[in-house]
Amino acid sequence: MTFRAFTIVAVALALVAPACASRAGAPEAPATVPASASHVATPAAAADGAPSTPPAAQAHAACAPAPSPPPAGDSDHALASGGEDRRYILHLPPAYDGARRMPLVLNFHGFGSNARQQAAYSGLPAKADRAGFIVVTPDGTGEPRRWNFFPGSADIVFVRELIADLETTLCVDAARIFATGISNGAAFSARLACDLPDRIRAIAMVAATVYPARCEAPRAVPVVAFQGTDDPCVPFEGGTSACGMQLPVPAAEEAAKNWARHGGCNLEPPHSQVTEHVRAVAYSECREVDAAVVLYIIYGGGHTWPGAVDVARLGATTQEISATDLMWEFFAGRE
Numbered sequence: 001m002t003f004r005a006f007t008i009v010a011v012a013l014a015l016v017a018p019a020c021a022s023r024a025g026a027p028e029a030p031a032t033v034p035a036s037a038s039h040v041a042t043p044a045a046a047a048d049g050a051p052s053t054p055p056a057a058q059a060h061a062a063c064a065p066a067p068s069p070p071p072a073g074d075s076d077h078a079l080a081s082g083g084e085d086r087r088y089i090l091h092l093p094p095a096y097d098g099a100r101r102m103p104l105v106l107n108f109h110g111f112g113s114n115a116r117q118q119a120a121y122s123g124l125p126a127k128a129d130r131a132g133f134i135v136v137t138p139d140g141t142g143e144p145r146r147w148n149f150f151p152g153s154a155d156i157v158f159v160r161e162l163i164a165d166l167e168t169t170l171c172v173d174a175a176r177i178f179a180t181g182i183s184n185g186a187a188f189s190a191r192l193a194c195d196l197p198d199r200i201r202a203i204a205m206v207a208a209t210v211y212p213a214r215c216e217a218p219r220a221v222p223v224v225a226f227q228g229t230d231d232p233c234v235p236f237e238g239g240t241s242a243c244g245m246q247l248p249v250p251a252a253e254e255a256a257k258n259w260a261r262h263g264g265c266n267l268e269p270p271h272s273q274v275t276e277h278v279r280a281v282a283y284s285e286c287r288e289v290d291a292a293v294v295l296y297i298i299y300g301g302g303h304t305w306p307g308a309v310d311v312a313r314l315g316a317t318t319q320e321i322s323a324t325d326l327m328w329e330f331f332a333g334r335e
Contacts, residue, residue: 061101062099062100062101062171063098063099063100063101063171064099069092069096069097069098069099069171070090070092070096070098070170071092072092072093072094072096072129073091073092074089074090074091074119074125075089075090075092076088076089076090077089077090079158079161079162079165081154081157081158081161081162082154082157082158084141086138086139086141086158086162087115087138087139088115088136088137088138088139088162089115089116089119089136089137089138090134090135090136091119091124091125091128091134091135091136091137092134092170093128093129093131093132093133093134094129095132096132096134096170096171097171098170098171099171100171101171101172101173101176102132102133102134102170102171102172102173102176103132103133103134103173103176103177103178103331103332104133104134104135104136104163104166104172104173104176104177104178105124105128105133105134105135105136105178105179105180105328105331106136106137106138106159106162106163106177106178106179106180106189106192107119107122107124107135107136107137107180107181107185108137108138108140108147108179108180108181108182108184108185108186108188108189109137109139109140109145109181109182109184109185110181110182110183110184110185110186110207111144111145111146111147111183111184111243111244112144112145112146112244113145114139114140114145115137115138115139116137118137118181118182118185119135119137121182121305121308121309122137122180122182122305122308122324123307123308123322123324124137124180124324127324127325127328131328131332133176133328134166134170134172136162136166138158138159138162140155140184141154141155146184146244147181147184147185147187147188148188149184149187149188149190149191149212150191151191151194151195151214152195153191155188156191156192156195156196159179159192159196159199160196160199163177163199174199175201176201176331176334177199177200177201178200178201178202178203178204178331179192179193179200179203179204180203180204180205180206180327181205181206182206182207182208182305183206183207183208183233183234183243183244183303184208184244186204186205186206186207186208186209186210186225187205187208187210187212189203189204189205190203190205190210190211190212190215190223191212193215193217193221193223194212194214194215194216194217195217197217197218197219197221198219200221201221201222201331201334202221202222202223202224202292202330202331202334203221203222203223203224204223204224204225204226204323204327204330204331205223205224205225205226206225206226206305206306206323207226207227207228207231207233207234207303207304207305208227208234208249209225209226209227209250209252209255209256209295210249210250210255211250211255211256211258211259211262215262217262219288220259220262220263220264220286220288220291221291222290222291222292222293222330222334223256223259223292223293223294224292224293224294224295224296224326224327224330225252225255225256225294225295225296226295226296226298226305226306226321226323226326226327227252227295227296227297227298227301228298228299228300228301228302228303228304228315228316228318229297229298229299229300229301230300230301230302230315230316231301231302231303231315232302232303232314232315233303233314234249234303235249236251236252236297237251237252238250238251238252238254243303252295252297253281253295253297256281256283256293256295257283259283259293260283260286260293262291263283263286263287263288263291263293264286264287264288264291265283265284265285265286265287265291265293266283266284266285266286267283269281269282269283269284269293270282270284274296274320274321275320275321276320277298277299277300277301277318277320278296278297278298278299278306278318278320278321279296279297279299280294280295280296280297281294281295281297282294282295290334292330292334294330296321296323296326298318298321300316300318301315301316301317301318302314302315302316302317303315304316304317304318305317305323305324306318306319306320306321306322306323306326307319307321307322307323307324307325308323308324
């Protein structure tokens, strides 16, 4: 094993150790409330493209080039929000030149984890280098660290301020800002879709497929989700989470259907077998032109990130698909 591979494994184990010990990583999400849902995307192989059809007025106009753009790679930053310094890791790909607008992916860790662990575990920075997008991985607050996904929370305010700040310092395409996360970070991404639909173009949820209570977003945000049927933390069939604050969680398929209702989609979606142990449920024929909802069901999968390093304590990690590749394909295909 190379030093880099050993480091990634060690980081992943550190990421999930607290999640297993305290059952952290769960979405502390209250039970879902039906609304009306979304449009569809057919499962396909990974593609390193760039999405379009912006929710924001700003499109893809070039930026005034900076005299010297920041160097590629990771850098640590802080932003004052709500009376405290909020930390995040910025990752710029080699293709970033400060003149061409790039998509931005916000990457949220699970309950009890942190930004550095999430960046390594998700593999999004490496994907960004290949596909050409910016990744920002923030830290939550509290002890253990977490994301407060209730409407109007300080974390929601922080994300809005973070996006605004990044747009003033980087060449970000305001029409292509996405959110993803695992578990508690997935539930937080869902809340962002409800509270900041003017800023968030689409979301991806890993190991927590939820539809937040009191989601009144006027625009249906496209959603892709990944859920294991043997998740020991967030039960696939719904019930009470065994993690975090042990709040009620919805059945994964019902949550996906609620997103589909939000966009006015056909609620009898086709099911397709993607691989031997992965099936996709894809909602289409939606009232809104682009309100896609795709749920990848991983049979036998645990509370894990598909395609990442294996962490046996949290159940099986499928290598048949890559959540990172598929979510970027989903983001890139918004047109």
